[in-house]
Amino acid sequence: MRKSLRHAGLSAGEMAEFLGVARESVGRWLSGARNPSVQTLRLWASRTGVSYEWLRSGHGQSAEGD
Numbered sequence: 001m002r003k004s005l006r007h008a009g010l011s012a013g014e015m016a017e018f019l020g021v022a023r024e025s026v027g028r029w030l031s032g033a034r035n036p037s038v039q040t041l042r043l044w045a046s047r048t049g050v051s052y053e054w055l056r057s058g059h060g061q062s063a064e065g066d
Contacts, residue, residue, distance in 0.1 A: 008048035
């Protein structure tokens with residue numbers, strides 16, 4: 001998830017605002033303390049321009065259309 005933020009040039013705070021969640025929630029996802037919902041992962045992938053499958057599993061192509 002952190003790599004996708006860098007890919008998109010976004011901060012964790014910007015992603016939290018986009019998703020309508022607390023910055024702390026994004027921090028917990030990034031640290032691995034919690035797992036985001038499928039819906040959140042899909043929104044995250046869409047916002048950062050990476051594929052949902054890559055974001056979910058770490059396998060496959062990272063960027064949409066690669």
